[in-house]
């Protein structure tokens with residue numbers, strides 16, 4: 001894996017986040033380079049610029065390297081992207097004069113004169129981002145969207161036109177293209193959260209645009225809900241909680257428990273929190289709420305007083321576009337570090353991912369407690 005970024009005279013050393021990870025993936029891609037090249041070729045002047053979906057800060061660092069006076073607003077849904085960007089700025093001794101950071105639900109300031117964007121994997125979220133931009137950008141504002149050439153087609157261009165303004169794509173360079181969209185100044189309606197029910201559990205689930213399994217219950221989550229572990233658990237972590245479905249049901253199964261929801265996605269955490277409140281899961285006779293919510297990378301910043309006796313986990317097997325099992329690894333290692341002695345890690349995974357090998361290496365034990373043709377539920381004791 002190379003960490004040396006060199007593009008149009010800008011040289012940086014860039015890392016993914018976490019910097020030490022069991023993967024050989026790079027912190028930027030050719031679409032990042034294409035966006036930078038496009039700006040330099042166009043002799044772009046320094047104007048207030050919003051950067052959306054900057055995986056590990058390559059775009060932010062490149063603008064800051066080009067001119068530290070460049071005013072930047074960085075919008076991200078992923079905590080790992082934010083932490084990666086902050087780490088890379090620091091590592092490259094870059095101190096932008098004006099850098100504001102907002103999450104995927106905050107409102108962009110209306111001074112923005114240029115937007116740089118990477119195409120996210122989730123097109124429903126992309127449409128929502130464009131519609132949000134349409135409410136803030138003055139007519140004529142340029143939005144540059146970098147993407148793999150194979151992801152760009154007529155349907156994608158019409159999605160952009162529908163949600164923000166006229167768009168056309170550049171020629172292909174290193175198998176990527178830059179789409180130039182010009183805001184038409186008409187504010188679009190932002191799509192509301194998607195709602196569905198789990199009738200047999202009496203749970204109402206609401207999902208913001210970038211939440212995993214936004215339209216229906218995931219089949220891995222389904223088998224977890226049918227096979228919750230037996231025990232008198234009091235401190236539970238729903239690790240990679242998405243809309244919170246596992247933690248919400250855990251509270252139904254273990255009513256005295258404190259439940260800690262953790263996810264890398266800001267929209268996931270907001271949805272889990274909304275779902276907790278909307279399903280009235282707090283015991284009202286207790287003075288303090290029992291649901292706790294953390295926008296974080298695995299258990300990195302979980303308060304030290306939280307020592308769970310149960311960790312529920314349906315791990316991701318990709319990070320952005322990249323298929324990788326390093327997050328699952330980190331989740332299992334973090335669970336091992338934080339569980340009480342005798343506490344349980346309860347994991348669902350696609351059978352072919354062979355999580356049992358990793359879990360056994362970390363915990364020295366691993367039992368299959370349920371399975372169907374496709375999924376297994378594995379349990380390890382601390």
Ligand SMILES: C[S@@+](CC[C@H](N)C(=O)[O-])C[C@H]1O[C@@H](n2cnc3c(N)ncnc32)[C@H](O)[C@@H]1O
Pocket residue numbers: 080212213218220221239240241242243244245246262263264265268296297298314315316317327
């Ligand atoms: C397979 S989904 C499971 C969601 C939910 N628990 C369910 O069962 O429907 C995996 C979740 O892990 C989250 N995730 C990915 N990377 C993460 C990280 N580094 N730290 C915490 N959560 C992460 C994703 O945002 C996603 O919501």
